Amino acid sequence: NAGVTQTPKFRILKIGQSMTLQCAQDMNHNYMYWYRQDPGMGLKLIYYSVGAGITDKGEVPNGYNVSRSTTEDFPLRLELAAPSQTSVYFCASSPRDTPNTGELFFGEGSRLTVL
Amino acid sequence: DAKTTQPNSMESNEEEPVHLPCNHSTISGTDYIHWYRQLPSQGPEYVIHGLTSNVNNRMASLAIAEDRKSSTLILHRATLRDAAVYYCIPSRAGGTSYGKLTFGQGTILTVHP
Numbered sequence: 001n002a003g004v005t006q007t008p009k010f011r012i013l014k015i016g017q018s019m020t021l022q023c024a025q026d027m028n029h030n031y032m033y034w035y036r037q038d039p040g041m042g043l044k045l046i047y048y049s050v051g052a053g054i055t056d057k058g059e060v061p062n063g064y065n066v067s068r069s070t071t072e073d074f075p076l077r078l079e080l081a082a083p084s085q086t087s088v089y090f091c092a093s094s095p096r097d098t099p100n101t102g103e104l105f106f107g108e109g110s111r112l113t114v115l
Numbered sequence: 116d117a118k119t120t121q122p123n124s125m126e127s128n129e130e131e132p133v134h135l136p137c138n139h140s141t142i143s144g145t146d147y148i149h150w151y152r153q154l155p156s157q158g159p160e161y162v163i164h165g166l167t168s169n170v171n172n173r174m175a176s177l178a179i180a181e182d183r184k185s186s187t188l189i190l191h192r193a194t195l196r197d198a199a200v201y202y203c204i205p206s207r208a209g210g211t212s213y214g215k216l217t218f219g220q221g222t223i224l225t226v227h228p
Contacts, residue, residue: 042218094214106158
């Protein structure tokens with residue numbers, strides 16, 4: 001199993017551009033999450049999904065959109081990129097069976113710089 | 116979510132035990148205590164979690180105070196690979212928590228050779 005795979009690993013955007021960060025997991029996990037981590041800080045939840053077709057906002061959703069058309073994929077879209085969105089983005093997944101006690105599996109992260 | 120207090124940083128020598136403390140005095144009765152760590156330039160990885168009883172796994176031990184207001188992550192023999200940021204995260208079970216975790220700033224562990 002590859003686990004949680006994120007692409008791209010690095011990206012530089014200009015202000016106002018749009019892009020999609022891809023996240024895929026091959027563990028058949030129902031729960032998926034997007035976090036961002038600013039330098040020297042902990043992770044903050046952007047959006048999460050409890051299954052295909054179901055998404056909800058986390059702590060810092062402004063400027064982002066998500067979709068969940070399949071169990072495997074959970075892309076994060078940035079519209080009109082701003083310098084404040086410069087961060088490292090982590091995707092994670094968790095099995096539905098133990099959503100509140102089981103572990104989260106994280107990808108390696110996508111480092112985004114907006115200039 | 117319960118608030119947590121962890122030391123900003125700790126240091127240890129290789130092959131010595133490390134005790135990483137966490138205060139979570141506002142924890143509710145159904146909150147599990149999770150520990151994750153984040154190695155440099157990597158995503159967080161699960162270490163251990165528990166509710167009331169002390170827990171052991173291949174990576175670490177978790178000692179939970181009887182009143183559950185604090186816990187300690189124990190690395191029995193630190194290695195250089197254990198140098199990471201360690202996060203203590205209370206997480207509410209049931210309801211609409213959906214496994215969401217709230218990360219604080221954690222403790223930066225430095226391990227000296």
